Amino acid sequence: GAGVSQSPSNKVTEKGKDVELRCDPISGHTALYWYRQSLGQGLEFLIYFQGNSAPDKSGLPSDRFSAERTGGSVSTLTIQRTQQEDSAVYLCASSGRQGASEQYFGPGTRLTVT
Amino acid sequence: GQNIDQPTEMTATEGAIVQINCTYQTSGFNGLFWYQQHAGEAPTFLSYNVLDGLEEKGRFSSFLSRSKGYSYLLLKELQMKDSASYLCAVSNDYKLSFGAGTTVTVRA
Numbered sequence: 001g002a003g004v005s006q007s008p009s010n011k012v013t014e015k016g017k018d019v020e021l022r023c024d025p026i027s028g029h030t031a032l033y034w035y036r037q038s039l040g041q042g043l044e045f046l047i048y049f050q051g052n053s054a055p056d057k058s059g060l061p062s063d064r065f066s067a068e069r070t071g072g073s074v075s076t077l078t079i080q081r082t083q084q085e086d087s088a089v090y091l092c093a094s095s096g097r098q099g100a101s102e103q104y105f106g107p108g109t110r111l112t113v114t
Numbered sequence: 115g116q117n118i119d120q121p122t123e124m125t126a127t128e129g130a131i132v133q134i135n136c137t138y139q140t141s142g143f144n145g146l147f148w149y150q151q152h153a154g155e156a157p158t159f160l161s162y163n164v165l166d167g168l169e170e171k172g173r174f175s176s177f178l179s180r181s182k183g184y185s186y187l188l189l190k191e192l193q194m195k196d197s198a199s200y201l202c203a204v205s206n207d208y209k210l211s212f213g214a215g216t217t218v219t220v221r222a
Binding site for chain 2: 004031033035040043044045102103104105107108
């Protein structure tokens with residue numbers, strides 16, 4: 001597809017379960033970002049990939065959160081032992097250049113932890 | 115640290131003009147982005163200001179004053195479809211720091 005895609009679009013899980021969220025960036029985009037958007041809050045930066053490397057993981061809230069990127073393309077964000085406070089929309093974005101440049105966002109995954 | 119402030123909500127009438135202000139205090143600055151986000155959808159790019167002054171793009175214009183840590187997004191000839199959240203974001207190298215967003219409601 002032409003844009004950033006994410007799956008699933010919605011995920012409901014029970015507290016304590018692990019979840020995996022997937023992001024397919026725009027083809028050829030080397031930079032990939034994960035953000036979290038909670039109700040009434042701004043987008044919260046989680047992690048930045050340049051290629052397969054993650055030079056900035058400073059936004060990951062706890063060690064229950066991890067992310068990887070393979071082949072310079074698809075990325076997965078994994079949340080282990082989910083908690084209710086993890087409920088949010090998780091957005092992925094990609095850009096074609098290093099440094100400050102326009103980021104293209106996917107539609108997000110709405111995660112609900114019950 | 116990053117501190118980016120914008121009003122929570124604004125309401126305006128179809129055909130009118132609305133100005134959304136954004137003030138920032140950040141540890142680094144390369145430029146300022148404005149994004150539009152309709153409910154349940156992805157944010158989409160509107161504008162990017164690097165230098166001081168006004169950038170005009172159709173009905174939307176964005177202004178930046180780096181010395182004042184201030185930007186605004188001006189929406190002219192408002193249409194119902196402009197009802198959305200508008201996000202101000204400061205870039206520091208690769209990283210974007212976002213404000214909480216301003217929800218604009220356009221009324222007939």
